[in-house]
Amino acid sequence: MTVRTLEQVAKEALADPDRFWGRQAENLVWHRKWDRVLDWNPPFARWFAGGLLNASINCLDRHMGSDTKNKAAMIWESESGESRTLTYFQLYRYVNKFANALKDLGVKKGDRVTIYMPMVPELPVAMLACARLGATHSVVFSGFSSQALVDRINDAKSKVIVTADGGFRKGRLVDLKKVVDESLSSTPSVEHVVVLKRAGNAVKSGPKDVWWHEAIERASAYCEPEMVESTHPLFILYTSGTTGKPKGVMHGTGGYLTHLYATAKWVFDFKKTDVFFCTADIGWVTGHSYMVYAPLMHGLTEIMYDGAPDHPAPDRHWAVAEKHGATILYTTPTALRMYMKYGDAIPNSFDLSSLRLLGTVGEPINPEVWMWYFKTIGKERCPIVDTWWQTETGGIMLSACTGIDFVPMKPGSATFPVPGVDAAVVDEEGKTVAPGTKGYLVVKRPWPGMLLSLWGDDEKYKKTYWSRFEGMYYPGDYALADSDGYLWLLGRADDVLKVAGHRLGTMELESAFVSHRAIAEAAVAGRPDATKGEAIIAFLVPKEGVEKSDALRKEVVEHIRKTVGPIASPDEVYFVGKLPKTRSGKIMRRLLKSIASGDRIGDITTLEDGAAIDEVKQAYDELKKTLR
Structure with missing residues (x-):
């Protein structure tokens, strides 16, 4: 096999993007292959137009005929130490049953389902069940208030809410059902509320309420998956601006999954033996992309942690990584800075020798924090992938790619664009600046993981992301490219x-x-x-x-x-x-x-x-x- 450098792969991708991304899409399971790799009507992209597929097939059914079937898919642990493990087969059956439960409630292709749940396995089960039916899921972070929930439900016009009686955060009860109840008088589109028993707290039962366990008991064990167009909306995820109502970022199916499958392999070099610990909340895009969809498509074992990183002690990530033998840890610079504050003694008291790769996401990592992560956690033997991307980009855009090539690491740099991503740093007029000059990060051409649009607001999509620099996607970040081409994020441009x-x-x-x-x-x-x-x-x-x-x-x-x-x-x-x-x-x-x-x-x-x-x-x- 010919070994190619990252530079060679990147050049190949930009020279013939249709051919390159078409080859990446072959990694998915398609019911019908696409007619065209890309229909580009700036700024709207339709990836793999004419293709039909289903996201739950790509995460679950594809493994049912292989050794992965009986492998652990998800290891869940709460901050209290409670733990559960689901194999791929168990997850497959669970998703099928819940998909049928939703179908019994009238959910069908094109409907929207709002998911407002704690970090429990039933959250990804609900997401994948929606995908199986061709319904578009809208996960709302479980820390949001009733008004935030109302805004998101009404914008999506969701037919069903999936929630729980409650959740826990730092040992305190979060009364999710109460928040949902407060929202119902202002959300006329909601026909049913499915409630999972999680916390065991007393809740009011209303005419729209259905208990999760009762709906599951009635449901049959197999649900025929709905084949959807590649451009069919898989999910809506709302991002909050500093003013105005939240923006409903809408992602498709075929392009999004293609981008995730490829970037997960390139960046993390996923192997069947990996135990992947992504510490993100599924209420945010990192949890969608690299806790649910990418690891499951690759047949990995993933760790799902429900709790704060510093409760009941500031050691949760290290304790969970040691207990379950995590091989990759993907976390935030903010969490690392918090852990740094407590010194080295706590992480040094855990055996973290199972780790082979470290990653960061969420915001740029300070070089000092990078060095602490590299030395104290990785013991100077684990590469660090510092990833830059957004809710809108769907998947990783800038990062080292350990699955392709090992390039020298620079503490604090996001390294290079991943193959197929044409990124640059430009000045106020949109012209590429000289190395070492600060400017604005832009992406010059479409990529498969990009958002389809903003839900119900194409004009806002064009104005927000494509109006600042003609023909270029503007994420709103300030950046610099050094003399070696390494990219450094310097914060939000409005900061x-x-x-x-x-x-x-x-x-x-x-x-x-x-x-x-x-x-x-x-x-x-x-x-x-x-x-x-x-x-x-x-x-x-x-x-x-x-x-x-x-x-x-x-x-x-x-x-x-x-x-x-x-x-x-x-x-x-x-x-x-x-x-x-x-x-x-x-x-x-x-x-x-x-x-x-x-x-x-x-x-x-x-x-x-x-x-x-x-x-x-x-x-x-x-x-x-x-x-x-």
Whole structure:
């Protein structure tokens, strides 16, 4: 077999993209092959037009005639230590039965089903059951409030809600059924609510309610899969903007699955013996793509963890990885920064020798955190794949590709575009900038995992992603390509600070703060300044045992002056115990900017444990007092 370098594969992909992506699509199970690889009517792409397939067949049925049938598909563990394992056959039967249960409730091809569940195996079961019927699933993160749920149900016009009586987060009950009940008077499209018994809490039973276990008992063991067009919407996933209603990102079936299958193999070099531990919540796209669809298509064993990374102790990822023999760990820089704060002793107390590959997702990783991950967790023997992508891109766009070629690692860089992705860094006019020059990340041509559109709003899709630079997809990120072609993400473009005429990315500033010996986490925000345009405000979480003092504040400021330059000196430095984050691990810089500027905080439904809105508001009142 001829071994090709990443550069060779990438050149081949861009030279003849139809041929290249057509070969990747052959990895899927098709009921009918496509007529054309791509119909491109900018900015709308129809991948593998004319093809028919089913996502659940590609995740489950394809394994029923092989040794994978009786292999563990999913190892689930809760923060309390409760554990379950489902083989591929058991998962296949479970999905078939629940698909029939949904069919009995009138769900059919083209219907939308909202899934509002805790991180339990029944969540991917519900997703795959929808896919089996050709229904479009819309998973809503289980920390959202009733109003956030109402907005998403009404936009999708969902026919059924699948939920649970409750879930648990940091030992506390999250009353999901109560949130659903509060939403029903405002969601006229909902005909039925399927309720899983998970927490055992008392719930009200209404006329639309159906117990999961009773529906399953009545259902037959096989459901004939509905063949759908390659462009048929597999799911809608809502992303929150800083203002306005959430955007319903709509992904198709054939193109999306092709992109996932290929990128999972290229980036993680999936092997049949792997135990893949992705720590993402399925309420976000990483959970959809690399916890549900990609690992199951490849026949892997995956770990699904239901709980916070630091409860009941700040060791959950290491304990779960050791217990179940994880070979790949895919987590967030935010979680790693949190773990760094507690030092090396905790991870060093676990046997992590089963790990062969480490990955990060969610936001750029600070070089200092990268080195800690590499040395303390990987013991300098595990490569790190730092992946960049979005809900809208469907799958990984920038990353090292260990399944193709090992290239030198650069701590903090997302490395190169994956094969078939034509990415560049451009200036305000859309022209490619010279190496080492900061600019805007763009994608110059379509790729199979790209969103079909925004649900019910083609104009907003065009305006949001395709209007900034003509003919190019603009993800909204600030970036730089170095002299070797490695790409560095510098933060969201709307988070770039303009200080006395200089453009400074939040990522580069935060990395400089974290490189200080005493700082575990950092978030930077800008505040309007009459003289400089914007003033830099820094929120820093010191490492365990570090005393917060004016002396440390002065030391940190001097450190920034030396590492970045005097222009980057923060006007104010606040030491805090924790930073506001979403449960997917992203720091909510918008809230910090509001606090720094004295503005209204606004929507906080994406905050971790956001279901307890009153509690979150109280926490932010306390945070504001701390920052005064």
